[in-house]
Amino acid sequence: MDLPLVIYATLAALFGLAIGSFLNVVIHRIPLGASILRPGSRCPQCKEPIRAIDNIPALSWLLLRGRCRACRAAIPIQYPLVELLTAALFVALVLRGGADAQSVLEAIFAAAMIALIFIDARHQILPDRITYPTMLFAVLAAAFVGAFGRAPGFEFGFSLRFGGPPADFSPARAALIGGLLIAAAAPVLWLLDRLDPALFDRYLEWEEIAEEDLAAEEAKARRSDRTIHATMLLGLAAAVAWAALLLSAGPANAPRGEAAYDGLWRAFWGALFGGGAIWWMRTIYFFLRGAEGMGLGDVKMMCAIGAFLGWYAAFSVLLLSSILGAAIGLTLMLRAKGGMKTALPFGVCLGIATLLLMLIR
Numbered sequence: 001m002d003l004p005l006v007i008y009a010t011l012a013a014l015f016g017l018a019i020g021s022f023l024n025v026v027i028h029r030i031p032l033g034a035s036i037l038r039p040g041s042r043c044p045q046c047k048e049p050i051r052a053i054d055n056i057p058a059l060s061w062l063l064l065r066g067r068c069r070a071c072r073a074a075i076p077i078q079y080p081l082v083e084l085l086t087a088a089l090f091v092a093l094v095l096r097g098g099a100d101a102q103s104v105l106e107a108i109f110a111a112a113m114i115a116l117i118f119i120d121a122r123h124q125i126l127p128d129r130i131t132y133p134t135m136l137f138a139v140l141a142a143a144f145v146g147a148f149g150r151a152p153g154f155e156f157g158f159s160l161r162f163g164g165p166p167a168d169f170s171p172a173r174a175a176l177i178g179g180l181l182i183a184a185a186a187p188v189l190w191l192l193d194r195l196d197p198a199l200f201d202r203y204l205e206w207e208e209i210a211e212e213d214l215a216a217e218e219a220k221a222r223r224s225d226r227t228i229h230a231t232m233l234l235g236l237a238a239a240v241a242w243a244a245l246l247l248s249a250g251p252a253n254a255p256r257g258e259a260a261y262d263g264l265w266r267a268f269w270g271a272l273f274g275g276g277a278i279w280w281m282r283t284i285y286f287f288l289r290g291a292e293g294m295g296l297g298d299v300k301m302m303c304a305i306g307a308f309l310g311w312y313a314a315f316s317v318l319l320l321s322s323i324l325g326a327a328i329g330l331t332l333m334l335r336a337k338g339g340m341k342t343a344l345p346f347g348v349c350l351g352i353a354t355l356l357l358m359l360i361r
Contacts, residue, residue, distance in 0.1 A: 008099035009091050012107070016087030017057035019111050023086060024079050026115045030130065031123045033220025046071035057083040078118065086114055092359055102149040105141045106358055109134070109308050113351040116301060120347035126297025128193075129227040131304060132186050136235050138308035139185045139267045143178070143242070146263020147256045171254065174261040175246040179239035181264045185307070186231040188271075189300050192279070196296050200286050267307040274306025274314035275299050298346050305354050313357055320353035321346070 022036075028044065029036050041050040048070035054060045061080040068075060090107045097103045112134045116126055246257050278299045285293035306314035329344045 003099075005095070005099070008094050012090040012094040012099075013087045016090035016107075017083050019090070019107075020083030020086030020114075021055070021057045023111060023115050023118075024082050026130075027078075027082065027118045027122075030115075030127050031119055031125060033216065033223050035223075043068045043070060043073065045073035057087075082114060082118060086111060089114070089355065089359075096359060097150065100150075102145055105145065105149075109138065109141065110355055110358060112137070112304075113354050117348050117351035120297075120345040120351070124295075124345050126295065126301050126347045128189075128224045128297075128300075131297060131300040132189055132228050132231040135189055135271075135300065135304040135307060136182075136185045136231050136238070138304045139182055139264065139271075140238055142263040142267035142270075142307060142310075143182075143260040144263070146266065147260035169254070169258045169261070171246050171249070171257060174257060175243035178246065178261050178264050179243045181268055182242055183235050183239035186228065186235050189303065190228060190232070192296060192299060199283075200292070266310045270306030270309060270311040270314050271303040272306070273311040274318065275303030277314075277318055278302045294346060298350065301347055301350055305350060309354070309357065313361060316357055316361075317350065317353045320356065321349040324349040324352055 025036050025041065039049075041055055042048060043050065045068065048068070051069075054064060054069055058080045061075055061077075064075065066075050066077065067073065089110050093103050093106050093110065097106065112130060115130055116134075119130075120126055246261075249257055278294065282292075282294040282296075282299065285291075302314070302318075305317055309317065325344060325346055328349060332344060
């Protein structure tokens with residue numbers, strides 16, 4: 001439908017508020033290892049179910065004056081902040097790129113970044129239950145944008161894929177190699193998880209878990225494993241679908257298939273450059289300082305960012321996040337007086353840099 005842009009912006013704001021309300025559930029429950037679907041919304045303090053009238057994004061917080069209706073416990077300002085921030089970002093993406101499918105994909109990715117930013121800021125973790133699905137989504141979105149989206153903001157004028165110049169495009173080869181790239185999205189992160197203890201076990205600090213908390217930690221690990229396995233299966237299904245679509249498409253659709261294939265290669269190089277840069281910085285710090293200076297979650301988050309934005313934009317994210325990290329780290333050091341050992345949630349910097357770049361590039 002060809003509607004005025006203000007209508008699309010209004011719809012984006014409403015969807016953003018609703019998605020922001022869901023993100024608050026994600027931000028609260030995933031670090032606890034709880035389900036994001038059951039039970040329904042309830043007060044974390046008194047466990048009283050929240051009525052529909054008290055669950056209107058942003059507005060209910062104002063009407064309740066930031067307190068639970070049942071127990072009068074304070075409702076953190078994070079809740080309306082996340083909802084309003086999500087709505088504002090959705091509107092900005094629509095105003096920037098128009099009301100098209102690419103804006104929808106960008107909004108979904110931005111929502112994942114918001115969840116990771118707030119979780120890392122509060123808990124200093126970047127959960128696999130978000131990074132793994134986000135990685136697969138980024139790869140699939142790159143293929144879709146390559147075929148149907150707006151032109152990339154930066155091109156070098158040569159193919160980023162192996163196999164010769166664009167004139168040598170082969171649907172059969174693209175079906176096989178592209179399917180492998182899609183199917184490998186989640187297993188690559190899984191491989192990083194398995195390599196980490198083997199390479200850096202003597203440098204890692206393993207947290208002691210009290211016996212009474214062991215059951216909760218095991219339940220959290222089971223939920224995380226289920227998400228990882230489900231993402232791998234979805235990746236395999238998407239790879240089969242990719243191959244089937246590419247092989248069944250006629251000559252008239254070959255340009256679309258080639259553009260999607262190039263999109264997958266942009267995702268590959270973006271993930272390799274973005275995640276690889278963080279991994280090498282982390283590795284060098286391990287061997288120079290004998291301690292963990294950056295979490296593996298930062299590597300996986302940067303892999304997803306690079307896959308979604310491409311390698312050139314990933315470089316910009318790394319540069320901008322380093323500047324933000326220096327500023328935030330200095331502020332935290334002065335406040336905590338912990339010196340160079342002050343913990344910095346670098347995922348916050350990566351997420352903020354990504355959102356800024358998505359709006360201005």
